[in-house]
Amino acid sequence: MIELQNFKLLGIALAIGLLIGLERGWHTRDKGEGMRIAGLRTHGLIALLGGLWGILAVQTGILLMGFAFLSLTAVLLIAYSKSLNKFEDYSITSIIASLITFTLGALTAFGHTMLASATAVVITLLLGFKPLLHGWVNKLEQRELEATLKLLLISVVMLPILPNRSFDPWDVFNPYHIWLLVVLIAGVAYLGYFAIKIGGNRHGPVLTGIFGGLGSSTAVTLNLSRLSKTYPGMQNALSAGILTACATLFVRTLLLSSALNPALFRELFPPLSIMGVLTYLLAFLLWRTAREFQGQQEVMLDNPFQLRMALKFGAFLVAVLFLSKLLKIYFGDTSTYLLAAASGIADVDPITISMSQMSKDGLELSVAARAILIAVAVNSAVKSVIASVIGDRNLGLRVGAVLAIAVVAGLMFS
Structure with a gap:
């Protein structure tokens, strides 16, 4: 042998x-x-x-x-x-x-x-x-090399050494989790920079939405919305990128909840699949109408490493998480739907994970599914607000209208 x-x-x-x-x-x-x-x-x-x-x-x-x-x-x-x-x-x-x-x-x-x-x-x-x-090396610019090294510094070097525990009684100020948000937002900005540089004005935003949506659709919304004020002629392409990321969130939520508790798949598949298909479809239609931007001046890309913007938005998310914890303290765990709405302001994943786990420990499947859908709906509304406030008005109208149609259609089948 x-x-x-x-x-x-x-x-x-x-x-x-x-x-x-x-x-x-x-x-x-x-x-x-x-x-x-x-x-x-x-x-x-x-x-x-x-x-x-x-x-x-x-x-x-x-x-x-x-x-x-x-x-x-x-x-x-x-x-x-x-x-x-x-x-x-x-x-x-x-x-x-x-x-x-x-x-x-x-x-x-x-x-x-x-x-x-x-x-x-x-x-x-x-x-x-x-x-x-x-x-690739020959085409790499000095600022792009520096941005790559800085992103590696804050992710590979700094993130692992931060303590992964909370330092407050509300379990909010976890240095590792907070810095992970910063890295995620900076990473999506970095991805968007190279996606637009490689794919161009028309394809770049959609590439950003596809890959960035796997990590944070909110970060994609923030980054692409900022570009819309500088380049007002790109609303369709940028809207398509944001909506692609949002549609990816619907699919990701369905897969995550079903992986944690397969019994939730039957409850969440009709509404989330409808939301995802409608958003992907309308994003594709917007992308198809973005042909008029091909002849315009190319986007003058700025620094791919947007740490200051990532820090500001990370601080905003921490404040929202703190507000969610206060609501939980004052209204108790029985207010499941209120907690889901508050959590959905910042992120859908935490409430998805918690509801999926709780549904295996006695919480009714219908209640858990409804809480996840509430978080998805609130998160979609927040991204519509971000697109309207940070981005161009026309971008906000496009994103808000599509997400409203998709979410309402999905909730009708819940």
């Missing part, structure tokens, strides 16, 4: 090496024999070598892998130095790819076949997308 298992592991290692070698061989297919450091066969052998050394290391000790890795590195460096005498190619990508191939082959011998296989696919894609990635 052990021998059969080893043969299986070596087979996986060989397949990994051939996969990476296929891309490397295709990349250097125009070079003759002896002009390549490693191609299809060599990468297959390197992965197989890693697997064999890994099997030996399992029996003798892990230090053996270090010796094998250093030996292979020396051989590759010698081959690389010799190749420089034939042609000036200072790229070390092939050497790094060979060392990774050896490592992945060794990982299979230690039983990490899924990790090694998935990593091999990612590495192959990364190597194959060289022209595309280099094209």
